[in-house]
Amino acid sequence: MEASAAPPAAPATGSFRRQARLLRYARPHWRGLLILIATMLANIALDLLRPWPIKLVVDNVLGNHAIPGVLKALPGVDGKHGLLVWVAVGTILIFLLGTLTQMIYTYNSLLLGQRMTWSLATDLFAHLQRLSVLFHHRRPVGDLISRVTGDCWCVNTLVADALVPAVQALVTLVAMFVVMWNLQPTLTLLALGITPFFLIVIKVLGGPIKDRNREQRDLEGMMMNVVEQSLSAMPAVQAFTREEHEVRRFRAYADRTVVAYVRSTVAGLWFELFAGLVTTVGTAGVIYVGADLALKGELTTGTIIVFLSYLGSLYDPLDSITHTTQTVQGAAAEADRVSELLELEPDIQDRPHAKEAKVTGPIRYDRVSFGYEPGREVLHEVDFLAEPGETIAIVGPTGAGKTTMMNLLVRFFDPTSGRITIDGVDLRDMRHQSLRRQVAMVLQDPFIFPVTIADNIAYGRPDAARADIERAARAANAHEFVSRLPEGYDTLIGERGATLSGGEKQRLSIARAFLKDAPVLVLDEPTSALDARTEGALLDALERLMEGRISFVIAHRLSTIRRASRILVVDGGRIVEHGTHAELLANHGLYASLYNRQMDIADHDALSGVADTTAGGDDA
Template structure:
């Protein structure tokens, strides 16, 4: 694409849209401008469901993650039961040494206890298999088995985590690509209404937060939920009565979690909205740092930053504090549950209805049961933050796109002579504030059409319509007799070269910036364009010549030098249609005279639209259009319009005759 307009963020072609923004500076326009943030977010569960649906392309790996995690959790859950067997062996050996050491058998000892009325102790001994001392060989076998089970569980958990990382990062990779593609399909009007910092926050901060949320919550919540079910199963296997007692904590936990989540979800949405607002202010202030200083608005900028920073602090504090209540409440419920189980378990061991090893295992299961519930509650905190970010990204993905390009147009239609025709074109950014009404004109092939008029008259809007940054509400625009709405935007814009008043250069060498609109250009073609537009004149004074790296803002070049580079870029692209929007406004008078010669060569044999406030630069135009309030009030050559003595003549006299009178008076 050979147009300067590939970087719409700089706003050179947006001057008419800036006029309709609310307040001075408009949203995202200038160092002190404000911005509107999306006021409504989707509900939690639909957004979560939509987010999880994006894992579908990785579903086979996700199934493998679930299977590996399930086996790992089951192995971990079986461990305490096996370990309880070791406790039973040690306990039976210690008790048996006292009982059997006296020479009596286990049956004789039980009968003696019953005869003494100690039925509880007799029942306890009857439930055990006593040995004369601890069988350390059997204990060692049990411990080795437990070790093997835990090692296998750890390996399976590691493999599941490895696959899960692949699933999450693949999903985020696709989401970033979708967002990038979506941004390229959005109409220019979307960017007019969105503060740049807010948009960047959605594309970077929110997606990073989604990645972090999926990475942490999916693994932990999957493991925790499977652990809960596995532990419940083992608890019922050991003692249904104690399992029912333990499960009393579940509805309490669910009630607490639901109550806290309901309150904190809105707080998380506000937190990320405040983050976007603060980012927008910081980006605008930093990009217009010099303007802020020139107008002495540092204190005002700092005050606004402090206010928005405090609002973000309050929103973040409230969200984190409220959601952070989940874990301590859950821990308190778990500890109460632990005490109840310990007391009841001790009584059942004494009564001989449970072994000590089973009580030990059950207490471990109680901890394993409450801990994952606590972890799930904690992950819900993070999950709410991630879903709030997902909602903001989905708002971007759901935004209305440009009307689809025409399809099936033959490549031969890209050839152009350069005739541009407006037929009764009407357009407005705001339906209640018409801008262009019933505009008709014809630009002959190879002619130079200059557009002049006061700010807000619709000059830049005209070229925006030609570039199809916007489509007219009525009427049509034709290039070489073909309605531009029937030409794919890429084909249309590849035929147009555009140089804006506000320059845009990317971080790269001067050579790369000149070749931006024509990547396949040879070195000689690049140098020819540089010499024709006088870039070559200042490049040799730079340390690395054409290899000099321009920083992101182009601050290591003067404003005039940056403009010369953009003009060289348009020269190299060799477009069929040329649009110059105040292209020489940033160069000095001597350079402007040189550029007029270069522009004359650049405009030869191609149709050119020139927007100019310096009327001296468009005297030789074939046709001059004078616009006021979106309508052409005069048209003709320079001499014809001066002879008429109308709007053009008044503009001309205001620039030249007033200056001459001031010189005479002085």
């Protein structure tokens, strides 16, 4: 993908619904949520108490106002000095209690956020496992990784950084309004007069913040995809000296991401500017009117100080709403990216009456057609029968549809028309997971994982005993090379099997199929990437593996399928010939043409090898 490619467009609607749906991840952690709410209310109560020690000092210690009757009940409050001691002690207690409740709040917020985030990430990862192979072929891997590991933090943001603070802001506003109204109703109404302007700022400037954040997240996902592509293809990148090209691709996305990040930040700064201007105008109005009332003798100095302190506490929730709005818009962009995947329905679904699969009878392709896109079929009216014990070879030119035929057998896709049956039962009437347990596959790319040798062999049967694993390795001619490894079957394999040769990786793949012991076997060009000597060493193992099973062999090297029960020749998505090796040669059709061409190439290579050996001998 070129760096100039545009990221996916953000959806225009459904964002609020998506955010609300993600809030269900807070439900299993309701105890932690209750602790958050309790500490939040405690912090609000302490905020209400914080200005009063100052008022008592100004009005009752330094001023001439009488000590409130409720405070006279405290021990030692028999004069201004005693009251001053309690004011100092109260200030310390309020600080300690406030700090303690804030610590509890922060700890539980972190714990709740982590649990919700990784619950969502696990569900998203599990959902990706259920989506079709076709989906994964079409979507950039790096972007999917970004959505699982990065965008799932949106649920933490929505709950711990948006929902709870919004509730706290609302409760604080109500509490402050009640207290301030009792202090001075006129100033309270004046302070709240800015609310309509605040809502206008949120409405007008909040939307662009989400758009900018979505653009930034999409570009970050594409940038991660460039990294994933380049690192996965590092041998090719270095072999063709394309390192600078890949760096330029990354830099192009990085530059665009920086621009998107700056645009997102600028949108947030404008939002903060106008929101701050609104609260500042409100504060200026309260200062002017409050001072005027004090000059007229209608308010005490301590009352004005307390009211201005409360005003800050009143506007703090409004400022919190400002930041929450920005936070929510950023989380909304991430929630959209997560929900887009969660809302995708898997292409392969079990019918309501689907049953466990059990392969006892023949496999039949009954006029099967299939296309990856509507109106563009790659298989046309494929029709054949495979009996138990038979080996069916499938050959044809590249792109003829051979692998697609086998992908339909394991329900990576479903036919667009026709049906595939096992013992007369449509595959779509079987649970697809149980169907796949009935099929063992040995592919051209053996997909070796960075775990131990034993774990790789047991990947399809993780509960297998070590004796069964070793027995499968012996059957696959793998035991000998495994025994030579430093730790034998407990040897860790490098990423993508980098520490093994091609033949060794393929033997592990064959051992994996032996251990699975499934009644149906699919061999998709298992030896095409190997040299003739290594291929010969594997053919015996493959023949043992195929005994007693319904086996399908996709092959380009026609010399490896001479003993197949039947050969299907596929061209343009159709079966154009079928029969045994001898019958197809006698027909002088496409199979004979492909076979003779390969034999001519093999004879030419053999003669070239003899000539090279002779020349080498003369030089010696």
